[in-house]
Amino acid sequence: MxxxxxxxxxxxxxxxxxxxxxxxxxxxxxLNDLKRGFGSLSEQLQAAAARVLSSGWYVQGPEHAAFEREFATYLGAEHCVGVANGTDALEIALKALDPAPGSVVVTAANAGMYSSTAIRRAGLRPRYADVDPETLLLTPEAVSAVLGDDVSIVVVTHLYGRLADVAGIRKVLHDRGIAVLEDCAQAAGAGAPGARAGSLGDVAAFSFYPTKNLGAFGDGGAVTSSRADVADRARRLRMYGWTAKYEVGEDGGRNSRLDEMQAALLRVQLSxxxxxxxxxxxxxxxxxxxxxxxxxxxxxxxxxxxxxxxxxxxxxxxxxxxxxxxxxxxxxDVHYPIPDHRQRPFLAEYAGTSLPVTEERSGQVFSLxxxxxxxxxxxxxxxxxxxxx
Ligand SMILES: Cc1ncc(COP(=O)(O)O)c(C=O)c1O
Structure with a gap:
């Protein structure tokens, strides 16, 4: 429109x-109709797709490099690292912060299990803070209430597209050496030009799942950061831990790439x-x-x-x-009906965790x-x- x-x-x-x-x-x-999204831009998208098909570059070529540059500039972040999806972006971002193995990551339990999944896959331990009853977001006070010496990272999800108070949360973490990871999967474009979601913490994760505000035509994701050390580590982790071709300089690497076609289509969408x-x-x-x-x-x-x-x-x-x-x-639809700490595999582990607002709202929210x-x-x-x- x-x-x-x-x-x-x-x-x-x-x-x-x-x-x-x-x-x-x-x-x-x-609730959504992705075909209409394609229809509204079909000429531009088909031209971009044809450009990629005839280029002979299908992974990490010029479209990918251009998208990384353009998206970082749009956000106001120094670096963007394309990856295969938003959950990979979270996991790679967590590892790129180089937390102590097995340390605790504070997150919200009302955001669809995505951060919890990534935290567990990174070998870290989720600890949940309750959310504000009006915004349904983490607040500095709620984060502060669950901090301890075992916490290495706080994941702040800009849920439903609303910016959380990252500056306030960073203030609470001041001097404790705890990093902030923004989950921007639902918040592409939120914030003032040059200081948008994805440029406010130590590192950020994006999903370009087709229903997102900036959606691909398949899976896609990105890690963004203004810290060169974190972006460099993310770049290595997304490709086998390579520091140079066939030379591994980082343990914990994997294959998680944003392909050339998605990058070209995302460049059209970004404008x-x-x-x-x-x-x-x-x-x-x-x-x-x-x-x-x-x-x-x-x-x-x-x-x-x-x-x-x-x-x-x-x-x-x-x-x-x-x-x-x-x-x-x-x-x-309902986003989301079951808080993370009440998902079946984790019931015993979080039996002692009580999050009254998260629990009450999970029975009240629905999406239009x-x-x-x-x-x-x-x-x-x-x-x-x-x-x-
Ligand atoms: C808040 C949030 N974080 C992470 C993700 C995970 O993204 P993906 O589905 O691309 O792995 C999603 C979306 O699915 C999301 O809404």
Whole structure:
């Protein structure tokens, strides 16, 4: 959706509600529709794909190098290291910080198990801090409450596209030698130009999974950092630990590469990211207004510090709200229903961990359709359905 359309989204906020019987006959408003994303840029994307196919370079060629440069500049970070997906990016970023083996990594338990998976794979131990009830993000106070001498890293997830208080958390860690890893998978483009998510901590991880704000046409990820030592280590770790061809200088290496095709397609997408993020915010603004005075509250996404990756609502009776939306032809999902410390394999290990906000909200949150190519009519239909809750 273009900027002009984003304004139309806002202007139609006052249109009369659509009668419920009309809603039922129309196709469901999908949570996402990746085909529309391709359609809106098909010529540029096909030209980029053709360029790669005819180039003879398919892995770590000129498109990859250009994407790494362009993405780092866009964020305001010194270095970008392309990798195969967001979970690899987290794991490589953790290892690139060179933590003491087996040390503790503080993270949130409400972010879909991604950081926990990477922490465990890196041979480190997750410890969970509770989140703020309004933002659902880690806060300096919550992090501070679980710090100890065994902590080497704090993973801060900019959940749903909202920037967490990285500066505040860094202040709490001051002088303790604890590093900050930003999980930016849901927050591509959040923040002020030149100081965006991905440039605020010691290192950061991105996912370019197709549904992300900056999505590839397959898997992809990146590690970003302004620390040369960390970026160099990440570069070695993503390719067998090589310091030079066939020469291993780093233990713990693997093969995790962003391919040339994805890099070329991501370069096209990157030039549209800011406009898409603005459209996403406009969609959520409509939902926030429509849900006022109902039994659900849509979390606002205001300003450049929030890129509205997901439109998340909080309901006391989530099942009833979702059922009513489904009946009105609106698809919903839950991000995320089970906190990490309550996932089955880890129940015994975290039996003594209590995270009241995380636990309560995991039973209340649900997500509404939010992607830049939603039509005004579809947004109207979601709003009409929200007003009925
Ligand atoms: C917050 C967060 N971190 C990490 C990831 C992992 O990314 P990937 O699926 O590319 O491994 C995702 C997305 O899936 C995510 O939403």
């Amino acid at each position: 273009t900027k002009a359309l984003a304004h139309e989204v806002l202007e139609t906020a006052t249109r009369p509600a659509i009668a419920p019987h009309d809603l039922k006959r129309r196709p469901t408003v999908p 549209h990211l800011d406009a898409w993020n603005e459209t996403r915010r406009a969609i959520i603004a409509r939902y926030v207004e429509a849900a006022e005075g109902t039994g659900v509250r849509v979390l606002p996404a205001v300003g450049e510090g929030h890129v509205a990756h997901l439109a998340v609502a909080v309901a006391r009776d989530r099942d009833a709200a979702r059922e009513s939306l489904t009946a009105a032809g609106v698809q919903t 359709p939010c992607f830049p190519e939603l039509t005004t009519d579809e947004i109207d239909r979601v709003c009409a359905a929200l007003r009925e809750l």
